[in-house]
Amino acid sequence: MDGIYAVMDFLLPFDWAEYDFMKNALLAVLMLTPLLGFTGTMIVNNKLSFFSDALGHSALTGIGIGVLLGIDNYMISMVGFALLFALCITGIIQSETASSDTIIGVFSAVGVSLGVVLLSANGGFTKYSNYLIGDILAISQSELLLLAIVLAAAIVIWALIFNRLLLASVNADLASSKRVKVRLYNNLFVIMIALLVTISIKWVGIMIINSLLVLPAAAGRNVSSSMRSYHVTSVLFSMVSGVAGLISSFYFGTSAGGTIVLFAAVIYFITFFAGRKRKA
Amino acid sequence: MTDKHKDCHCSVKIENLSVTRGTQDVLENVCLEVKHGEITALIGRNGAGKTTLLKAIMNRIPHTGTVTYFNSEGKRIAQPKIGYVPQTLSFDRGTPLTVSDLFCANSGIMPVWFKHKKERLVHTREMLALVGAEKLIDKPLGRISGGELQRVLLAFALDPMPDILLLDEPVSALDRRGISSFYDLVTSLRSEYHMPVLLVSHDLGHVTKYCTRAALVDRTVVLTDSAKSILKHKKVREAFGLDEEGII
Numbered sequence: 001m002d003g004i005y006a007v008m009d010f011l012l013p014f015d016w017a018e019y020d021f022m023k024n025a026l027l028a029v030l031m032l033t034p035l036l037g038f039t040g041t042m043i044v045n046n047k048l049s050f051f052s053d054a055l056g057h058s059a060l061t062g063i064g065i066g067v068l069l070g071i072d073n074y075m076i077s078m079v080g081f082a083l084l085f086a087l088c089i090t091g092i093i094q095s096e097t098a099s100s101d102t103i104i105g106v107f108s109a110v111g112v113s114l115g116v117v118l119l120s121a122n123g124g125f126t127k128y129s130n131y132l133i134g135d136i137l138a139i140s141q142s143e144l145l146l147l148a149i150v151l152a153a154a155i156v157i158w159a160l161i162f163n164r165l166l167l168a169s170v171n172a173d174l175a176s177s178k179r180v181k182v183r184l185y186n187n188l189f190v191i192m193i194a195l196l197v198t199i200s201i202k203w204v205g206i207m208i209i210n211s212l213l214v215l216p217a218a219a220g221r222n223v224s225s226s227m228r229s230y231h232v233t234s235v236l237f238s239m240v241s242g243v244a245g246l247i248s249s250f251y252f253g254t255s256a257g258g259t260i261v262l263f264a265a266v267i268y269f270i271t272f273f274a275g276r277k278r279k280a
Numbered sequence: 281m282t283d284k285h286k287d288c289h290c291s292v293k294i295e296n297l298s299v300t301r302g303t304q305d306v307l308e309n310v311c312l313e314v315k316h317g318e319i320t321a322l323i324g325r326n327g328a329g330k331t332t333l334l335k336a337i338m339n340r341i342p343h344t345g346t347v348t349y350f351n352s353e354g355k356r357i358a359q360p361k362i363g364y365v366p367q368t369l370s371f372d373r374g375t376p377l378t379v380s381d382l383f384c385a386n387s388g389i390m391p392v393w394f395k396h397k398k399e400r401l402v403h404t405r406e407m408l409a410l411v412g413a414e415k416l417i418d419k420p421l422g423r424i425s426g427g428e429l430q431r432v433l434l435a436f437a438l439d440p441m442p443d444i445l446l447l448d449e450p451v452s453a454l455d456r457r458g459i460s461s462f463y464d465l466v467t468s469l470r471s472e473y474h475m476p477v478l479l480v481s482h483d484l485g486h487v488t489k490y491c492t493r494a495a496l497v498d499r500t501v502v503l504t505d506s507a508k509s510i511l512k513h514k515k516v517r518e519a520f521g522l523d524e525e526g527i528i
Contacts, residue, residue, distance in 0.1 A: 038393075041393075045372065045375055047372075158391070159389075159391045159394065160389065162385075162391040162392070162393065163384075163385040163386070163388070163389060163390075163391060163392060164385075166377075166381075166385045166392065167382075167385050167386060170369075170371050170375070170377065170382065170421075171366070171369055171370060171371050172340075173335070173338070173340055173364065173366055174364060174366065174369065174433075174436075176338050176339065176340045177338050177340075177362045177363065177364035177437070177446070178362075178386050179359075179362075220376075221374065221375075221376055224376035225376050225378065225420045225423075226376055226377070226378045226381055226418075226420070227376060227377055227378070227381045227385075227392045227393045228381075228392070228393050228394075228395075229376065230376040230393070231393035232393075
């Protein structure tokens with residue numbers, strides 16, 4: 001770790017980079033944003049942005065369950081509950097008994113209210129309000145290592161499942177005719193989102209995580225015409241808004257997560273108008 | 281028939297295929313054989329189960345009964361390849377997906393966001409050339425016309441060369457010229473590759489003009505005959521209201 005800090009000191013001779021917590025936060029941003037950038041492409045393609053939002057909200061219940069069980073590391077209970085939550089939602093959606101936005105809306109409401117009830121019953125909700133907006137400046141060195149492992153694993157999985165997932169997302173019938181197990185790949189993807197959302201929530205926050213998944217990909221889509229340019233622009237927009245947001249938040253004294261999302265939103269609007277011009 | 285295909289025994293045999301939805305039988309004991317080089321039309325009223333039959337053949341919906349494929353030597357094919365062209369491809373037209381993305385995603389694990397292998401691109405261009413659509417290779421799928429999309433989907437259905445080709449009202453979104461050029465293409469591919477073709481169609485004119493056989497479907501296969509004589513059957517005339525007053 002000292003070696004990485006030394007390199008960063010050499011490359012980044014700025015005020016903000018003097019502090020170790022800012023160096024850690026920058027490393028975290030450089031790993032988290034590409035991760036959310038490329039998974040976001042498929043969330044936007046599959047119209048799952050409402051779904052990933054609900055998953056973020058389910059984290060409240062996950063924390064509540066963790067408190068109830070007396071677990072020190074809430075990540076375990078958050079991940080566990082989010083997985084259950086995600087598979088329940090997709091299971092009900094696949095049974096085609098109600099429209100998917102209604103089902104997701106119902107689950108989202110349950111996730112939030114159950115979480116609030118559990119947490120308020122355990123001595124006040126305010127203790128946990130950190131989770132709402134997250135705190136990337138508080139990331140520890142061991143958490144950075146975890147993030148590096150998650151990033152590496154996610155890239156490998158993304159490379160392995162992407163082509164089949166893409167065919168399933170274009171059209172389920174067409175994909176089945178090519179022997180793609182549509183349900184299996186959709187479930188794998190949902191599990192992947194559940195894991196990523198809950199792992200990142202401590203640093204990014206329940207209110208903000210979904211913006212980081214959706215905005216860069218939506219912006220990339222505005223200006224892309226192939227899968228390759230979609231991925232490149234989405235990851236690029238995600239990283240640019242991450243780094244710019246983090247540095248700005250240092251100078252303005254604002255929350256890092258919120259500032260990052262604002263940068264992503266600005267990029268979205270720019271690409272929206274640029275894309276319209278190009279396609280016109 | 282060319283000499284190359286003289287001894288070909290490839291065929292598809294559907295036996296006792298049934299589909300239930302809830303407590304309702306959508307299809308019951310369907311038996312149908314499609315032989316090499318045949319274009320068999322599935323005809324019948326709306327809701328008779330034609331599309332359901334195609335989906336069952338694709339294993340898209342749960343069903344009982346068997347679908348068995350035989351190769352040119354008459355031996356069973358364990359893992360058959362299926363080509364499918366839908367009525368209209370319902371997909372998000374804003375998706376940044378080029379025609380070559382689609383083809384390369386279906387050939388191996390190399391993720392299309394990373395790279396398209398050169399030999400795959402050459403192969404894709406060859407497949408598209410079969411349907412006269414090689415110029416579309418770099419076009420986004422959402423920005424080509426309806427007729428172009430059906431051609432691309434036909435090429436996609438043929439990659440890899442399938443053991444059966446399923447066409448679900450493939451021309452319903454096309455204009456008159458698009459329709460005849462699409463069917464001319466299917467008939468010429470049939471004489472070239474000779475795979476069995478199953479076609480769902482509402483248009484009896486197309487059926488008699490382009491198909492070799494026809495099967496009347498009404499929750500099961502009611503009858504089959506050559507496409508030329510299918511209109512002589514009373515049940516077919518009834519299903520299409522051909523004897524009603526004012527229709528010639």
